[in-house]
Amino acid sequence: MLTVRRILALLILLAVILLGLVVWRHLQQAPLQEVLEALSPEIDLALDHLNYTETQDGRKRWTLVADRAEYLRAGNLVRLTPVQLTFYEAGAFGDLGLTADHGELQEDTRQVDVWGGVVIVGEGGERLQTETLRYQDQQRLLSTAAPIHYQAPRMELTGVGLVIDLQKNTMLVKKDVRMLLLPEPQENSGEN
Numbered sequence: 291m292l293t294v295r296r297i298l299a300l301l302i303l304l305a306v307i308l309l310g311l312v313v314w315r316h317l318q319q320a321p322l323q324e325v326l327e328a329l330s331p332e333i334d335l336a337l338d339h340l341n342y343t344e345t346q347d348g349r350k351r352w353t354l355v356a357d358r359a360e361y362l363r364a365g366n367l368v369r370l371t372p373v374q375l376t377f378y379e380a381g382a383f384g385d386l387g388l389t390a391d392h393g394e395l396q397e398d399t400r401q402v403d404v405w406g407g408v409v410i411v412g413e414g415g416e417r418l419q420t421e422t423l424r425y426q427d428q429q430r431l432l433s434t435a436a437p438i439h440y441q442a443p444r445m446e447l448t449g450v451g452l453v454i455d456l457q458k459n460t461m462l463v464k465k466d467v468r469m470l471l472l473p474e475p476q477e478n479s480g481e482n
Contacts, residue, residue: 335361340370344400344427350378351427354395354402366397373404375425381459384413390423400427408434417441420452430456438463446470 340359344351356370373393377386391406402425410418410432420438425431432454440447440463451464 335363337361340368342395352377352425356393361397368395368397369393370395373402375402375404377425377456380456383416383454383456383459386413387411388423388425401425402427415443418452432456435464437466444472444474446472 337359338357340356341353342355343353353376354370355374355376356372358371360369361367362369370393371391373388373390375388375390375393377383377388380386388404388408388410390404390408393402393404395402403422404425405422408420408423410416410423418438418440420434421436423432423434423436426433432452434452435450437450438448438452447463447467447469449463449465449467453462453464454460
Protein backbone atom coordinates (compact mmCIF):
# COMPACT_ATOMS: atom_id res chain seq x y z
CA MET A 291 0.00 0.00 0.00
CA LEU A 292 2.90 2.28 0.68
CA THR A 293 4.29 1.86 -2.82
CA VAL A 294 0.95 2.62 -4.45
CA ARG A 295 0.84 5.94 -2.55
CA ARG A 296 4.33 6.82 -3.71
CA ILE A 297 3.52 5.93 -7.31
CA LEU A 298 0.34 8.01 -7.12
CA ALA A 299 2.23 10.98 -5.59
CA LEU A 300 4.90 10.69 -8.28
CA LEU A 301 2.25 10.69 -11.04
CA ILE A 302 0.56 13.75 -9.54
CA LEU A 303 3.92 15.52 -9.27
CA LEU A 304 4.74 14.70 -12.91
CA ALA A 305 1.30 15.92 -14.02
CA VAL A 306 1.80 19.25 -12.19
CA ILE A 307 5.27 19.68 -13.74
CA LEU A 308 3.94 18.87 -17.22
CA LEU A 309 1.03 21.27 -16.74
CA GLY A 310 3.48 23.96 -15.56
CA LEU A 311 5.64 23.46 -18.67
CA VAL A 312 2.64 23.75 -20.98
CA VAL A 313 1.47 26.97 -19.29
CA TRP A 314 5.03 28.41 -19.32
CA ARG A 315 5.46 27.65 -23.03
CA HIS A 316 2.10 29.19 -23.86
CA LEU A 317 3.00 32.36 -21.94
CA GLN A 318 6.32 32.57 -23.79
CA GLN A 319 4.56 32.49 -27.18
CA ALA A 320 1.96 35.12 -26.30
CA PRO A 321 4.24 38.15 -26.91
CA LEU A 322 5.29 36.74 -30.31
CA GLN A 323 1.66 36.32 -31.29
CA GLU A 324 0.94 39.90 -30.20
CA VAL A 325 3.81 41.16 -32.38
CA LEU A 326 2.54 39.22 -35.39
CA GLU A 327 -0.97 40.55 -34.89
CA ALA A 328 0.36 44.13 -34.65
CA LEU A 329 2.03 43.87 -38.08
CA SER A 330 0.01 44.72 -41.14
CA PRO A 331 -0.89 41.56 -43.10
CA GLU A 332 0.89 42.96 -46.19
CA ILE A 333 4.27 43.05 -44.39
CA ASP A 334 6.39 39.98 -45.06
CA LEU A 335 9.38 40.88 -42.87
CA ALA A 336 10.10 43.59 -40.30
CA LEU A 337 13.55 44.59 -39.05
CA ASP A 338 14.84 46.94 -36.41
CA HIS A 339 18.11 48.83 -36.96
CA LEU A 340 18.63 48.34 -40.71
CA ASN A 341 22.05 49.32 -42.13
CA TYR A 342 22.41 48.76 -45.90
CA THR A 343 25.37 49.86 -48.06
CA GLU A 344 25.23 49.94 -51.87
CA THR A 345 28.63 49.41 -53.49
CA GLN A 346 29.98 49.58 -57.03
CA ASP A 347 33.40 48.26 -58.08
CA GLY A 348 34.30 47.75 -54.43
CA ARG A 349 33.54 51.38 -53.47
CA LYS A 350 30.67 52.59 -51.30
CA ARG A 351 28.07 54.60 -53.25
CA TRP A 352 25.57 55.13 -50.44
CA THR A 353 24.54 53.81 -47.05
CA LEU A 354 20.96 53.62 -45.81
CA VAL A 355 20.21 53.42 -42.08
CA ALA A 356 16.73 53.14 -40.56
CA ASP A 357 15.45 52.38 -37.08
CA ARG A 358 12.68 50.23 -38.58
CA ALA A 359 12.25 48.56 -41.96
CA GLU A 360 9.19 46.67 -43.20
CA TYR A 361 9.59 44.57 -46.34
CA LEU A 362 6.59 44.07 -48.64
CA ARG A 363 7.49 41.32 -51.10
CA ALA A 364 4.49 41.98 -53.35
CA GLY A 365 5.84 45.40 -54.37
CA ASN A 366 9.57 44.81 -53.79
CA LEU A 367 9.23 47.72 -51.39
CA VAL A 368 10.87 48.45 -48.04
CA ARG A 369 9.18 51.03 -45.78
CA LEU A 370 11.63 52.89 -43.54
CA THR A 371 11.33 55.05 -40.40
CA PRO A 372 13.26 57.30 -39.66
CA VAL A 373 15.77 57.42 -42.51
CA GLN A 374 19.46 58.36 -42.72
CA LEU A 375 21.09 58.18 -46.13
CA THR A 376 24.75 59.00 -46.83
CA PHE A 377 25.95 59.57 -50.41
CA TYR A 378 29.68 58.98 -50.80
CA GLU A 379 31.90 60.82 -53.26
CA ALA A 380 29.07 62.92 -54.65
CA GLY A 381 31.45 64.89 -56.90
CA ALA A 382 31.82 68.57 -56.02
CA PHE A 383 29.25 68.08 -53.27
CA GLY A 384 31.55 65.71 -51.36
CA ASP A 385 29.81 63.30 -49.02
CA LEU A 386 26.16 64.22 -48.39
CA GLY A 387 24.09 63.23 -45.36
CA LEU A 388 20.31 63.03 -45.66
CA THR A 389 17.76 62.58 -42.88
CA ALA A 390 13.97 62.20 -43.12
CA ASP A 391 11.09 60.99 -40.99
CA HIS A 392 9.90 58.32 -43.46
CA GLY A 393 11.06 56.61 -46.60
CA GLU A 394 10.58 53.78 -49.09
CA LEU A 395 13.21 51.82 -50.97
CA GLN A 396 12.26 50.12 -54.27
CA GLU A 397 14.36 46.99 -54.02
CA ASP A 398 14.66 46.29 -57.76
CA THR A 399 15.58 49.84 -58.95
CA ARG A 400 17.23 51.11 -55.74
CA GLN A 401 15.02 54.20 -55.93
CA VAL A 402 14.55 55.83 -52.52
CA ASP A 403 11.63 58.18 -51.76
CA VAL A 404 11.76 60.12 -48.47
CA TRP A 405 9.34 62.56 -46.86
CA GLY A 406 8.77 64.48 -43.67
CA GLY A 407 11.44 66.91 -42.49
CA VAL A 408 13.93 66.08 -45.25
CA VAL A 409 17.36 67.64 -44.63
CA ILE A 410 20.56 67.21 -46.65
CA VAL A 411 23.86 68.43 -45.19
CA GLY A 412 27.06 68.75 -47.23
CA GLU A 413 30.67 68.61 -46.11
CA GLY A 414 31.09 72.36 -46.70
CA GLY A 415 28.25 73.32 -44.38
CA GLU A 416 25.56 73.45 -47.07
CA ARG A 417 22.05 72.59 -45.91
CA LEU A 418 18.98 71.78 -48.01
CA GLN A 419 15.50 71.43 -46.51
CA THR A 420 12.33 70.16 -48.19
CA GLU A 421 9.36 67.92 -47.44
CA THR A 422 9.83 65.21 -50.09
CA LEU A 423 12.77 63.92 -52.11
CA ARG A 424 13.48 61.08 -54.54
CA TYR A 425 16.85 59.46 -55.17
CA GLN A 426 17.23 57.54 -58.45
CA ASP A 427 20.30 55.37 -58.07
CA GLN A 428 20.81 54.46 -61.74
CA GLN A 429 21.03 58.14 -62.79
CA ARG A 430 22.44 59.36 -59.42
CA LEU A 431 19.73 62.05 -59.29
CA LEU A 432 18.05 63.70 -56.30
CA SER A 433 14.77 65.46 -57.14
CA THR A 434 11.67 67.02 -55.65
CA ALA A 435 8.66 69.03 -56.85
CA ALA A 436 8.23 70.54 -53.37
CA PRO A 437 9.49 73.91 -52.11
CA ILE A 438 13.15 73.93 -51.07
CA HIS A 439 15.34 76.07 -48.82
CA TYR A 440 19.10 75.90 -49.45
CA GLN A 441 21.73 77.52 -47.24
CA ALA A 442 25.45 77.75 -47.91
CA PRO A 443 28.08 79.77 -46.02
CA ARG A 444 27.48 82.90 -48.17
CA MET A 445 24.13 82.21 -49.82
CA GLU A 446 20.46 81.47 -49.14
CA LEU A 447 18.23 80.14 -51.88
CA THR A 448 14.53 79.25 -52.01
CA GLY A 449 12.44 77.87 -54.82
CA VAL A 450 10.07 75.15 -55.95
CA GLY A 451 11.29 71.94 -57.54
CA LEU A 452 14.87 70.71 -57.59
CA VAL A 453 17.14 68.33 -59.49
CA ILE A 454 20.63 67.53 -58.21
CA ASP A 455 22.78 65.46 -60.58
CA LEU A 456 25.51 63.84 -58.50
CA GLN A 457 27.40 62.67 -61.63
CA LYS A 458 27.43 66.05 -63.40
CA ASN A 459 27.80 68.10 -60.19
CA THR A 460 24.81 70.28 -61.06
CA MET A 461 21.87 71.64 -59.08
CA LEU A 462 18.78 73.05 -60.84
CA VAL A 463 15.98 74.86 -59.01
CA LYS A 464 12.96 74.76 -61.32
CA LYS A 465 10.83 77.84 -60.45
CA ASP A 466 10.07 80.69 -58.05
CA VAL A 467 13.79 81.10 -57.36
CA ARG A 468 14.92 83.67 -54.83
CA MET A 469 18.54 84.00 -53.83
CA LEU A 470 20.33 86.12 -51.26
CA LEU A 471 24.11 86.47 -51.56
CA LEU A 472 25.81 87.40 -48.33
CA PRO A 473 28.98 89.51 -48.30
CA GLU A 474 32.27 88.04 -47.20
CA PRO A 475 32.94 88.73 -43.56
CA GLN A 476 35.12 91.81 -43.16
CA GLU A 477 38.33 91.34 -41.24
CA ASN A 478 38.75 93.89 -38.51
CA SER A 479 42.06 95.67 -39.10
CA GLY A 480 42.21 96.88 -35.52
CA GLU A 481 41.67 100.57 -36.43
CA ASN A 482 39.27 102.65 -34.37
